[in-house]
Amino acid sequence: MLTALPTDTRVGELWPDIWQATGETLLMVALTMLIGGILGLLLALGLYLTRRGGLYENRVVSAVLNLLVNFFRPIPFIIFIAAVQPAARLVVGTGIGFPAVVFSLILASMFGIARIVEQNLVTVPPGVIEAARAMGASRARIAATVVLPEAMAPIILGYTFAFVAVVDMSAVAGLIAGGGLGSFAQTFGYRQYDPTVTWVCVLILVALVQVIQLLGNTLSARILRR
Amino acid sequence: MRLRNVIKTYPAARGRSEVCAVDDVDLDIAAGDVQAIVGYSGAGKSTLVRLLNGLEPATSGSIQIGGTELVGLRERQLRRLRLDIGMIFQQFNLFESRTVWGNLAYPLDIAGVGKAEQQRRISELLHFVGLPDKAHTYPRNLSGGQKQRVGIARALTTNPSLLLADEATSALDPETTHEVLRLLKRVNAEFGTTIVAITHEMEVVRELADHVAVMENGRVVETGRVYDVFSAPQQPVTRRFVGTVVDDEPSTEALAALRTRHPGRFVKLELREGGPRQTDVFAVLHERGVAFELVFGGIEEIQGATFGNLTLALDGPTASVDEAVRELAALVPAKEL
Numbered sequence: 001m002l003t004a005l006p007t008d009t010r011v012g013e014l015w016p017d018i019w020q021a022t023g024e025t026l027l028m029v030a031l032t033m034l035i036g037g038i039l040g041l042l043l044a045l046g047l048y049l050t051r052r053g054g055l056y057e058n059r060v061v062s063a064v065l066n067l068l069v070n071f072f073r074p075i076p077f078i079i080f081i082a083a084v085q086p087a088a089r090l091v092v093g094t095g096i097g098f099p100a101v102v103f104s105l106i107l108a109s110m111f112g113i114a115r116i117v118e119q120n121l122v123t124v125p126p127g128v129i130e131a132a133r134a135m136g137a138s139r140a141r142i143a144a145t146v147v148l149p150e151a152m153a154p155i156i157l158g159y160t161f162a163f164v165a166v167v168d169m170s171a172v173a174g175l176i177a178g179g180g181l182g183s184f185a186q187t188f189g190y191r192q193y194d195p196t197v198t199w200v201c202v203l204i205l206v207a208l209v210q211v212i213q214l215l216g217n218t219l220s221a222r223i224l225r226r
Numbered sequence: 227m228r229l230r231n232v233i234k235t236y237p238a239a240r241g242r243s244e245v246c247a248v249d250d251v252d253l254d255i256a257a258g259d260v261q262a263i264v265g266y267s268g269a270g271k272s273t274l275v276r277l278l279n280g281l282e283p284a285t286s287g288s289i290q291i292g293g294t295e296l297v298g299l300r301e302r303q304l305r306r307l308r309l310d311i312g313m314i315f316q317q318f319n320l321f322e323s324r325t326v327w328g329n330l331a332y333p334l335d336i337a338g339v340g341k342a343e344q345q346r347r348i349s350e351l352l353h354f355v356g357l358p359d360k361a362h363t364y365p366r367n368l369s370g371g372q373k374q375r376v377g378i379a380r381a382l383t384t385n386p387s388l389l390l391a392d393e394a395t396s397a398l399d400p401e402t403t404h405e406v407l408r409l410l411k412r413v414n415a416e417f418g419t420t421i422v423a424i425t426h427e428m429e430v431v432r433e434l435a436d437h438v439a440v441m442e443n444g445r446v447v448e449t450g451r452v453y454d455v456f457s458a459p460q461q462p463v464t465r466r467f468v469g470t471v472v473d474d475e476p477s478t479e480a481l482a483a484l485r486t487r488h489p490g491r492f493v494k495l496e497l498r499e500g501g502p503r504q505t506d507v508f509a510v511l512h513e514r515g516v517a518f519e520l521v522f523g524g525i526e527e528i529q530g531a532t533f534g535n536l537t538l539a540l541d542g543p544t545a546s547v548d549e550a551v552r553e554l555a556a557l558v559p560a561k562e563l
Contacts, residue, residue: 125319127317127319128320128321128322130281130315130319131315131320131321132321132332133281133308134281134308134311134312134313134390135308135309135313135333135336135384136305136306136307136308136309136333136336136337137305137332138305141336145332146321149321149323149324150321150322150323223323
């Protein structure tokens, strides 16, 4: 049975590179979640507040935002990363490598996060918003101090979902030499017929996702338990 | 508070024509009064109450509260006005992400009240509504009645002169309803807060209100003191509402059933506070030698005044009964069934 295990794996000598790739993935995902998360939240608020019956109901803005989100969201990331290369050159100065990948990830995740968070915000009962209005709260105050806190538990789950999706997307980084565990697994595992390396990368990714999911669930449940 | 020719229409939506939710309403509410507004769902009462704090802008007409004209005010001016108008809701609408204390502090933050004053005010109100030990509880851990008491406390933090109650007891069981109504009566009595309560439950009107307005299809079809409306409802819709808590006269089916059990002629008599008394009625029947039986109705008490709608079955020689019916009709409003 033991002979079924590949014995000619290079995983032993590759550990330092694996940890470096893990670090790259973590940094990629963290930057994306931070910047893309904030931009996505703002976009979500825009979608939510301008929709019909919203605090800042505005048909034109709502239609434009929806068109924007619906246009970018369905593009598969492997194509998206190539399509936005010119924009990446413009903004981060290069079309390849780590900065270009992070730029693409931020842009792509922003639209996905916007839709997810918008759906979380819609769960806030309109009556609660009406109560705040009846107390004389301004619209901006309601958005910041009622809508967001009331939707916090589902929003955290939404971000957890987005986080896992971004880890998935980050694996495509190799396409433009962006580094990370995904491209490492392809280069040193798949292309060099070393399934052990592939599986080590897979397990690290799975562990990462598990930890994030656990964190998200715990945090959300703690808020819900109030 | 003075409402004149108040109209609220919603523009025609896709496939639907324009909706007139509030149609030419005139209403006066005195300071310190408890005004109930009753109507079936869709009668426009919910919209009407939202015009009073500008949550919905009136299409036309005039709404004056304490000398301030609301119609045409900007959102910013309305916000300042709302600090003086509390509102409570059927679904309580508490902030689930804040503790009871946080809920009560919210309107005080808007009003710019300092922390020390907030502390004093919140603890005072929590005692008033009987929940001093729930300050740090989250709303989801409260019962419906407790939630509404928090809602009332929250609506009172800024010491408003007007409190709007939107079906405030409709989600509560009868006993809790009673509790909340008692609390609202105390609010009215101890703080002198004017209360406008919309409801579809006549029990609430009877227990809480001084005056009542009945709405149907966006219009106020009848207004008056609660006693007057209960004892002498004019409009068919009012009669239906009053009939839910006060026995007026037996329905056709009930009447048919009564006739199989009781011989004689059925006469409904209306006895009102200050009018002829039951003894006067019975004396007439006794004098004519007419036997009688109370088959339907009873005596009601509203705000310390009583009235009765009594349906009697009269039995005796035809001539005597005829004479008795004639004399009764001269004495009190009578109706042969």
